[in-house]
Amino acid sequence: MYIYTCTEKKKRVGVFEKGECEKMEHAMVIFENVSKKLGNFTLKDITFTLPKGYIMGVIGPNGAGKTSLLHLLLGLYKPMEGTIQVDDKEYALEEAEILSEIGVVLLDELYDGSRTLLQNGREYGRFYRNYNEVLFREYLARFGLEEQRKYKKLSAGEKLKFQFAFALSHNAKLLVLDEPTGNFDPGFRKEFFQILRKFIADGSRSVVLSSHLTEDLDRMADYILYLEKGEVVFAGDIEKLREKYRLLTGENYKIKLVHKEQVIHVEEGTYSTRALVKHWPGYEYDSALTVTVPTLEELMYFMTKRRSK
Amino acid sequence: MGEMIIRDYFKAFRWSKFKDVFWKGGFGIIYMGVIVPFCGGFTEKGEYYVTFQMICLPVLFCFISCFLHPMELPKAMFLCPMSDRQRRDYVVQSCVFRICFTGSVGVVFTIGMIGLGLCDVVSGVALLGNHICLALLLCGFSERKGRTEEERNRSLLEHAGLRSGVEIVDALCIILCSFGIACVLCWDTTPAPWVKWVFLAVVLLVECPLTAYFMMGWKAAVERAISYEASNC
Numbered sequence: 001m002y003i004y005t006c007t008e009k010k011k012r013v014g015v016f017e018k019g020e021c022e023k024m025e026h027a028m029v030i031f032e033n034v035s036k037k038l039g040n041f042t043l044k045d046i047t048f049t050l051p052k053g054y055i056m057g058v059i060g061p062n063g064a065g066k067t068s069l070l071h072l073l074l075g076l077y078k079p080m081e082g083t084i085q086v087d088d089k090e091y092a093l094e095e096a097e098i099l100s101e102i103g104v105v106l107l108d109e110l111y112d113g114s115r116t117l118l119q120n121g122r123e124y125g126r127f128y129r130n131y132n133e134v135l136f137r138e139y140l141a142r143f144g145l146e147e148q149r150k151y152k153k154l155s156a157g158e159k160l161k162f163q164f165a166f167a168l169s170h171n172a173k174l175l176v177l178d179e180p181t182g183n184f185d186p187g188f189r190k191e192f193f194q195i196l197r198k199f200i201a202d203g204s205r206s207v208v209l210s211s212h213l214t215e216d217l218d219r220m221a222d223y224i225l226y227l228e229k230g231e232v233v234f235a236g237d238i239e240k241l242r243e244k245y246r247l248l249t250g251e252n253y254k255i256k257l258v259h260k261e262q263v264i265h266v267e268e269g270t271y272s273t274r275a276l277v278k279h280w281p282g283y284e285y286d287s288a289l290t291v292t293v294p295t296l297e298e299l300m301y302f303m304t305k306r307r308s309k
Numbered sequence: 310m311g312e313m314i315i316r317d318y319f320k321a322f323r324w325s326k327f328k329d330v331f332w333k334g335g336f337g338i339i340y341m342g343v344i345v346p347f348c349g350g351f352t353e354k355g356e357y358y359v360t361f362q363m364i365c366l367p368v369l370f371c372f373i374s375c376f377l378h379p380m381e382l383p384k385a386m387f388l389c390p391m392s393d394r395q396r397r398d399y400v401v402q403s404c405v406f407r408i409c410f411t412g413s414v415g416v417v418f419t420i421g422m423i424g425l426g427l428c429d430v431v432s433g434v435a436l437l438g439n440h441i442c443l444a445l446l447l448c449g450f451s452e453r454k455g456r457t458e459e460e461r462n463r464s465l466l467e468h469a470g471l472r473s474g475v476e477i478v479d480a481l482c483i484i485l486c487s488f489g490i491a492c493v494l495c496w497d498t499t500p501a502p503w504v505k506w507v508f509l510a511v512v513l514l515v516e517c518p519l520t521a522y523f524m525m526g527w528k529a530a531v532e533r534a535i536s537y538e539a540s541n542c
Contacts, residue, residue: 076387076537100390110385114325126313127389 103167415440
């Protein structure tokens with residue numbers, strides 16, 4: 001099943017079927033039929049749009065293609081087919097312009113381990129026309145990082161904090177964050193999300209955040225892109241997605257009464273059965289069933305089960 | 310960009326980076342600095358030892374430079390706001406600077422040897438050619454760090470085919486020539502006058518064409534270096 005989202009300026013329209021996607025007027029990121037082969041792995045026909053002022057969560061099991069997708073977004077990989085636009089610019093024509101507007105947090109060791117944080121900031125800040133060292137130092141202090149410390153002496157979480165500080169210090173319009181939250185302590189995670197909320201508050205900036213921690217995305221993300229085996233399982237407004245599915249819990253024979261076309265996956269337990277179903281507005285479920293809105297984790301779980309079946 | 314290239318070049322000469330090279334190449338340094346001079350009899354006179362080291366040091370510097378300055382861009386630089394053209398310019402110019410700088414170290418040492426009367430002009434020209442070929446061969450194509458020998462060979466075969474064989478022959482010629490000239494200059498026995506002409510002929514007729522052939526793949530190497538996919542996938 002392919003679902004795509006199209007949203008007009010300042011107005012969420014929701015989840016669309018493939019082929020119905022219209023071009024957005026104020027989009028931060030547009031992927032249009034993007035395909036990329038990387039060895040034995042292929043990202044197939046990726047299409048989604050992220051409007052300005054929103055946070056998109058990229059989720060999926062290990063090896064689904066999340067990092068490859070982010071690499072495409074960052075211009076590290078060139079698509080074999082399709083087009084990628086960031087803030088109405090294309091990589092082929094305005095790569096430097098695009099990259100000057102992107103702040104990055106990746107799991108890789110991006111910076112020079114033998115240099116201090118300040119030196120690293122200066123080193124790479126010189127490429128950004130809007131790099132603000134004062135702001136960078138402020139963020140370092142706020143995140144509890146000593147600017148004279150060597151990069152290699154930082155822990156994994158601190159390295160990500162450093163990258164985050166740098167990403168925020170050159171007036172980026174788009175933040176691309178690859179699974180940063182897993183390495184943050186709970187205290188900083190809260191601050192991290194506050195900063196992200198503030199970052200997008202003026203409606204002109206966006207965030208693409210890949211994470212395994214779906215709880216965080218449940219709270220934070222406005223849009224969800226769910227990848228599996230290099231394909232988009234769904235892409236859309238998180239609320240619309242939640243509206244589209246229901247989790248049923250109850251006796252097996254009651255669940256079997258649900259229309260077959262609705263059922264995505266059924267998991268039979270010893271005492272009760274759970275099923276993820278497509279929610280048809282107005283459809284009345286058996287009163288003996290417990291009907292809940294699925295969390296992202298539950299959605300991911302059932303979708304993965306269905307596909308592996 | 311020139312200032313940036315020069316700064317980046319010298320920035321790489323740090324103990325943290327150098328010690329890796331030192332431990333990897335430590336045996337080579339001991340071999341050329343102690344074992345070869347003693348076994349080769351280059352220690353009989355102080356000036357012979359100095360001459361031998363003046364031949365070896367630029368070669369050693371070339372190897373060190375090759376390890377310290379691989380022809381690659383760090384991942385962070387692919388994420389910095391630069392166009393492909395700017396990245397290409399950076400890679401090409403830094404590569405040219407590296408070749409010129411390491412080559413010029415060889416030139417300075419060789420001219421110094423001629424000036425000090427440690428070396429005649431014919432041997433000096435042969436040494437110069439040797440150093441320049443080595444600088445082009447090593448600094449022009451230094452592969453990215455961390456690659457295993459197997460990966461490097463596979464990459465060379467995939468991208469270069471015949472060039473990998475040419476590289477080996479060329480490198481052998483350079484090493485044999487350097488050593489041969491060192492023997493001519495550092496032994497008491499004066500060889501026949503044609504011997505040094507043979508070395509010069511090898512440099513001009515074998516090394517230079519092989520290096521030129523190898524350099525034909527330079528453009529492709531630059532393209533690989535500026536493409537994240539080509540250099541990392």
